[in-house]
Amino acid sequence: MQFMLLFSRQGKLRLQKWYVPLSDKEKKKITRELVQTVLARKPKMCSFLEWRDLKIVYKRYASLYFCCAIEDQDNELITLEIIHRYVELLDKYFGSVCELDIIFNFEKAYFILDEFVLGGEAQETSKKNVLKAIEQADLLFETTTLHYCTKFKSNK
Amino acid sequence: MPAPIRLRELIRTIRTARTQAEEREMIQKECAAIRSSFREEDNTYRCRNVAKLLYMHMLGYPAHFGQLECLKLIASQKFTDKRIGYLGAMLLLDERQDVHLLMTNCIKNDLNHSTQYVQGLALCTLGCMGSSEMCRDLAGEVEKLLKTSNSYLRKKAALCAVHVIRKVPELMEMFLPATKNLLSEKNHGVLHTSVVLLTEMCERSPDMLAHFRKLVPQLVRILKNLIMSGYSPEHDVSGISDPFLQVRILRLLRILGKSDDDSSEAMNDILAQVATNTETSKNVGNAILYETVLTIMDIKSESGLRVLAINILGRFLLNNDKNIRYVALTSLLKTVQTDHNAVQRHRSTIVDCLKDLDVSIKRRAMELSFALVNGNNIRGMMKELLYFLDSCDPEFKADCASGVFLAAEKYAPSKRWHIDTIMRVLTTAGSYVRDDSVPNLIQLITNSVEMHAYTVQRLYKALLDDISQQPLVQVASWCIGEYGDLLVSGQCEEEEPIQVTEDEVLDVLEGLLVSNLSTPVTRGYALTAIMKLSTRFSSVNRIKKVVSIYGSSIDVELQQRAVEYNALFKKYDHMRPALLERMPIMEKTATNGPTEIVQTNGETEPSVVEAKHPPPVTQPANQANDLLDLLGGNDVVPVIQTTMPTKPASAGGELLDLLGDLSLSGIPPMTAYSKNGLKIDFTFERANPNPNIAVITIHASNSTEADMTDFVFQAAVPKTFQLQLLSPSSNVVPALNQGTVTQVIRVLNLQKQQLRMRIKLTYTHKGSPVQDLAEVNNFPPQSWHAHPSLGLIG
Numbered sequence: 001m002q003f004m005l006l007f008s009r010q011g012k013l014r015l016q017k018w019y020v021p022l023s024d025k026e027k028k029k030i031t032r033e034l035v036q037t038v039l040a041r042k043p044k045m046c047s048f049l050e051w052r053d054l055k056i057v058y059k060r061y062a063s064l065y066f067c068c069a070i071e072d073q074d075n076e077l078i079t080l081e082i083i084h085r086y087v088e089l090l091d092k093y094f095g096s097v098c099e100l101d102i103i104f105n106f107e108k109a110y111f112i113l114d115e116f117v118l119g120g121e122a123q124e125t126s127k128k129n130v131l132k133a134i135e136q137a138d139l140l141f142e143t144t145t146l147h148y149c150t151k152f153k154s155n156k
Numbered sequence: 157m158p159a160p161i162r163l164r165e166l167i168r169t170i171r172t173a174r175t176q177a178e179e180r181e182m183i184q185k186e187c188a189a190i191r192s193s194f195r196e197e198d199n200t201y202r203c204r205n206v207a208k209l210l211y212m213h214m215l216g217y218p219a220h221f222g223q224l225e226c227l228k229l230i231a232s233q234k235f236t237d238k239r240i241g242y243l244g245a246m247l248l249l250d251e252r253q254d255v256h257l258l259m260t261n262c263i264k265n266d267l268n269h270s271t272q273y274v275q276g277l278a279l280c281t282l283g284c285m286g287s288s289e290m291c292r293d294l295a296g297e298v299e300k301l302l303k304t305s306n307s308y309l310r311k312k313a314a315l316c317a318v319h320v321i322r323k324v325p326e327l328m329e330m331f332l333p334a335t336k337n338l339l340s341e342k343n344h345g346v347l348h349t350s351v352v353l354l355t356e357m358c359e360r361s362p363d364m365l366a367h368f369r370k371l372v373p374q375l376v377r378i379l380k381n382l383i384m385s386g387y388s389p390e391h392d393v394s395g396i397s398d399p400f401l402q403v404r405i406l407r408l409l410r411i412l413g414k415s416d417d418d419s420s421e422a423m424n425d426i427l428a429q430v431a432t433n434t435e436t437s438k439n440v441g442n443a444i445l446y447e448t449v450l451t452i453m454d455i456k457s458e459s460g461l462r463v464l465a466i467n468i469l470g471r472f473l474l475n476n477d478k479n480i481r482y483v484a485l486t487s488l489l490k491t492v493q494t495d496h497n498a499v500q501r502h503r504s505t506i507v508d509c510l511k512d513l514d515v516s517i518k519r520r521a522m523e524l525s526f527a528l529v530n531g532n533n534i535r536g537m538m539k540e541l542l543y544f545l546d547s548c549d550p551e552f553k554a555d556c557a558s559g560v561f562l563a564a565e566k567y568a569p570s571k572r573w574h575i576d577t578i579m580r581v582l583t584t585a586g587s588y589v590r591d592d593s594v595p596n597l598i599q600l601i602t603n604s605v606e607m608h609a610y611t612v613q614r615l616y617k618a619l620l621d622d623i624s625q626q627p628l629v630q631v632a633s634w635c636i637g638e639y640g641d642l643l644v645s646g647q648c649e650e651e652e653p654i655q656v657t658e659d660e661v662l663d664v665l666e667g668l669l670v671s672n673l674s675t676p677v678t679r680g681y682a683l684t685a686i687m688k689l690s691t692r693f694s695s696v697n698r699i700k701k702v703v704s705i706y707g708s709s710i711d712v713e714l715q716q717r718a719v720e721y722n723a724l725f726k727k728y729d730h731m732r733p734a735l736l737e738r739m740p741i742m743e744k745t746a747t748n749g750p751t752e753i754v755q756t757n758g759e760t761e762p763s764v765v766e767a768k769h770p771p772p773v774t775q776p777a778n779q780a781n782d783l784l785d786l787l788g789g790n791d792v793v794p795v796i797q798t799t800m801p802t803k804p805a806s807a808g809g810e811l812l813d814l815l816g817d818l819s820l821s822g823i824p825p826m827t828a829y830s831k832n833g834l835k836i837d838f839t840f841e842r843a844n845p846n847p848n849i850a851v852i853t854i855h856a857s858n859s860t861e862a863d864m865t866d867f868v869f870q871a872a873v874p875k876t877f878q879l880q881l882l883s884p885s886s887n888v889v890p891a892l893n894q895g896t897v898t899q900v901i902r903v904l905n906l907q908k909q910q911l912r913m914r915i916k917l918t919y920t921h922k923g924s925p926v927q928d929l930a931e932v933n934n935f936p937p938q939s940w941h942a943h944p945s946l947g948l949i950g
Contacts, residue, residue: 013214019284021251028216045514046478075450076483077443078403081393103171104164106214107207110243115276118315119283121352124345125400126390133308137273140235 001120019120251287283316314349413455485520553588586625610650637685833860
């Protein structure tokens, strides 16, 4: 995956994760164009489109569009599953997630994504394990400095 | 200073803004507060402030002043600080800014932290945006973590390694030892990321690929276990066990099995098993099948397996889910050349996809349809494709029209059918037809001798209906000009001949000249057509009148044509019949082989390869033939070729050269050079079989009392010409005009330009070498006069 964007039906960006180095200006341009293109798609159209030299996989969940850019050799159908898995994770974490959750807790949305995807590839295929990791990381309270957290030192 | 407001509160506040301006004001106020807080080096609230900054950054506001603060957060001992700090680094920093290098040390420390979640943050950040320098510095740490027994870290290290390798490919070797036991892991996360790592390494290095081929049996076993094992709640997705891992393994198998018989054989069974046993009711099953099909097609699989794969794609085409249909069409497009017959079986389904609502599906279906057209199905396919052409979006029309022309040319069952098909395209999509189709079509029509009457009649009728589509109008004008006599004499055999008078025809053509819909090019066609009718119709006076009117046209091209046609009437009337006579059948130039459909990624047209004429054979010495180079180059004589190109680059070129039919022996010889007793005369002929080449024979004579020995004649022409110099009769020009040296020059003049030549003469006279350069500009106009007015094509 080269990048993932989450945006609303009005085109407001809710999350942007880039796995390729691009300048801020380029990111803004890409975001603007892609959002426009995806929002212009009719409901009957398929979830894939070609854009520049990338394949774009997108799916709408309620008021949010989840949009991934993948490379030529990547499997579009499994990317749809990746998107779906991410939505499931958010749903489990927030309990019936809605757009507002992601707006007000955007940093958590990023943390969850970062436990699921690393460098553009899925790092963990078990839903349970991703959620467990997030849960445990969340437990490292703000006031607790880390040299007290030896009980979280891992074993397999 | 009051405590900075909390993140959620800020978000709430900003969302209450009713206008963009109001929002901007709030943001600016908050940014100012944050800036002062940063300046105060406030450790307690730094995390909160950066988080707010990240929110504002997402709204599109600048946040670069927070970059250093992120670094400070990363260096903090608190986990929450680090978490936000690393997030900020990933969002605000990128490898272009030097500042990111300051992270390296922090990341290094955190990679060795006692808490795995901190290590995880470091690995994640490095794997997401690490620059090459950072990767170089930290690769060792990553490699260490790749060997840890902690699966939480191991899986992250694997993907981090992938990133390192992408950034610094030379470091790949370093990770090789650590990969040894990766596949013996039970943990699916580690397995998945290990397969990704192995894939990356195999894709980048043929050595790695060879090395890892031995893993095929192990991969096959893992895949088998996934399929055969019972329900595993942890990895189940709609009844399928860990589809993500299955897909990645299939992809790695594809790479390992490609061009390797043994590996391909080892995976045959498992591929067949996956292909037949995977549940297809949900997307996830189809995702696996899709990957399986791709793998089967890429490796050296046995034919039964390949047919199975194509049939899976065929079933996909019937799936209700348009995503599946799309993916099927894309894959079929990739395989249509290699497994043509298998794909043919699904032709009717593919053709149905032309009616799909989705633009991407339609495009793929169109490309695939053209790839499937052959001599057997041409009639049926063409019907569907023409129907598609009628109803499709404008963005498709040009490509579809070109595709139809190509297919028709290759497989037309009869000339009549061919002409009808062309007519259909011109009338329905005439404005979208590519410009170069016009000369191609004209050539086609010319060569279908028995269809001339039918063609011109149909074109004429089409013109009566609609003169807005320029390519149609151009082809029609040309045909009427050429075959107008057949039109008025009502000779059509194929259908009921229409009754039309000469005046009616001329009315139509004149109508084109005055219509606002006609482009200048079209007007040129129309005028030329009218002119040609002067030898075919009897109403010459009317034609003369029209032609003379346009002698003062504002359009320079039209004006020139009209003036020259006038001249033709007045001064060269004896030449007119010959000049305007019927075009001969043109030799067909080689077309390219089967239609190449190039798999495109963007929404661009498929590169439907059109009938290209072979490029003119350029002689290497042509560079030296540049007039300016003559001084420098010694050897200006071009390579003598035994075969000249039989056809010039554009069909237009040869059609333009009507003069080719004339014998030019009527052109008087000329003296090209006369100095110091050396006289060089040029005489002219036309070459057969190629009328575009002028054959000039030089005759060198010497009026001095001493021989000129070692006589070398060299010539150079402007770049738009091509020159061939044959061997001279001798290199001694005898004294006192006792004999001449002759040499033949063949000049190809594609662009009908005035011929100019620079010549260089070297010889020895009375013991001393003589060298001279001269320009020859006095070529008689009849030989090379640019005659666009007789250009019948554009």
